[in-house]
Amino acid sequence: MKEKGRFGQYGGFYVPEVLIPALEQLEDAFFRFGLDQGFASELEDLLSHYAGRPTPLYYSRGLSQLVGCTVLLKREDLLHGGAHKINNALGQALLAKYMGKGKLIAETGAGQHGLATATVGALLGMEVKIFMGTTDIGRQRPNVLKMRLLGAEVIPVTGASGTLKDAINEALRYWTANVKDTFYLFGTAAGPHPYPKIVRHFQSVIGREAKCQCLDMFGRLPDVVVACVGGGSNAIGIFGAFMDHPQVRLVGVEAGGLGLDSGMHAATLEKGKVGVLHGARSYVLQDEHGQIIESHSVSAGLDYPGVGPEHSYLKDTGRAEYVSATDEEVLDAFLFMTRREGILPAFESAHAIAWVMSQAGRFEKGQLVLINLSGRGDKDVESFIRQRPQVVGADLKDSEHKGL
Amino acid sequence: MSSYKQVFLSGKVALIPFFVLGDPDEQTCLEIIGAAIDAGADILELGIPFSDPIADGPTIQKADIRALRAGMTPQKALTLISRIEERWDIPIGLLVYYNLVWHFGPEAFYKQAAKAGVNSVLIADLSIDDADEVYPLARSAGLDTVFMVSPNSSDERIRLVAQKTTGFIYAVSVLGVTGARDTLSQSAIDIITRTKRVTTVPVCLGFGISRPEHAAAAAAVGADGVIVGSKLVGLVEQNLSDKGQIVRSVRQLILQFRSAL
Ligand SMILES: Cc1ncc(COP(=O)(O)O)c(C=O)c1O
8 A cells, every 4th residue: 555544543444454455456546547637527527517516505594594693505415316425426436437347336324325326337337236234224215216226236234233334344345255346435534545535535526616605705714614424524525625724613513313421322523432443543432342332313324333534633633623413403403494495404414504503692693604515305304204293294194104 | 372383383284263252152162162172173263253343254243243242342252261271272363353452452452362371363454564553562462473365465465464474374265254165266275375485484274164175175285274264153053052062063073174184
């Protein structure tokens, strides 16, 4: 490997020997093609004409009034497929193409990354296998159907909790046996080097755009940038452009689940300890013996006991702060956004919104708060209504909403 | 405490059964290990169960879950090893995932492992690139080192592994995770031959060794030992309702391997 892939003490490539040559090849391809001008323009063309970039920066009147300052939404939810995941999926799939690999595998939690991978697979004529936990298959059914429709094979993973962690385990195992012809299209800024850097690179477009848009609209940088953190890709994507502006406060919002003291959450940076999971040293939710704990969140995309290594580093250095929003706050934020803005945010993104809502009255009036609205919430409608049936009419019968 | 050197110098091909510590429970695990030693095991490879074993196929994953449910922890695993060492004189290689070591505290882990009677610690998700994170700890605790090579490792990497290995090189037979397999692949033969060509450090073949003839074929091309894992661990799973049968079937399989070597 050319680089160590470190962010301070975090990161690295802690994987079995058999995966090292594949990671070396990937690193090599990333340095050779990923940063090459021809590659960049091919990707840019796809991002603008296929995926729908640039995405708007939207002034949210409803949130601004509620919170008491200017709240802006970076509308990644308007991208093709409905989430920021397509930025990375297009980038990595092009890398795969340049490397001559015709088969893609990916893990998915919310199904958004799986959907993005299935989408680019269809576009570029590649065979796609998606590993997804059985719990997540149950709660993100619309995305499962879409992936299948797009021609991807969705492989259910049982594992301990049937969530993202187990999906990654199984995808890594599959890759181990199929490294020769298969490209692992990793969905978040975690995992072994070079993935955290590759994903950051392909997601950095979010922050670059948002920064220009904010300067255009307001003539200055935002004061606060807020993003939800699962593995950390949408957050690192928007944070990047502001990293070297120390006056910009960076806030990552983790899944608080049933509360940080309940033991039922996915607040890895707030409650985890340093360890090694899925190939990287980072904060990890683990028990007193070092066994990985099953996380909990209403949002499948944040339901992960690990986190990307760069976020661990940003936490330790204090450059970014990490907070959380509970399941209930997220459902409230989801409903608020639908009713006040006509926007259905993904449960994941609703964490960032929920935290900003919880800060109502704490920002100064003139402040600019930029939220990364990483995805749209169509996939979560069923789940929302199961938990708050009264919202669409309390008489909705059990049998009816099962069939939604 | 006998050493790897003694085994490899004896000239025979080392028979190395793998078990998950505490599978299906501590007592039965001890009995299984006793039977394996009786039947001719030369070295033991023992795994501490982990919640997320990415290098393992379904058989060993399930064994990890059984052992964890039965209450196994890294600390208890080391205690179990010292009980094995009290009764039998056999070299023991420990197989772990890095998070367990990291959480325990690497220095404390290596020291306590040495005290329990372990001969080496192999970390499945730590490659030779990061060997320096543990090599000095292992050596100062008086332990040998074991690292893996696999069919896609370059000769250059195999050489690096050989330089850092004082115990034996664990050659992975296939591209893939652990699991019983019907045939010994060509890649198994190739990795042994390639490794033997660049180093004199003993080379043991593992992953998918399921039949006595696989062991014999590996020995024929120069393997210094064979590690039999999933096939044995599968016997635990298949006979969960009859612990006596687990012990008997393990003994029988080891005897078959022994006579093939
Ligand atoms: C819309 C959306 N936002 C955020 C995430 C969380 O991932 P990350 O932290 O990598 O952005 C997901 C993951 O599925 C998602 O679908």
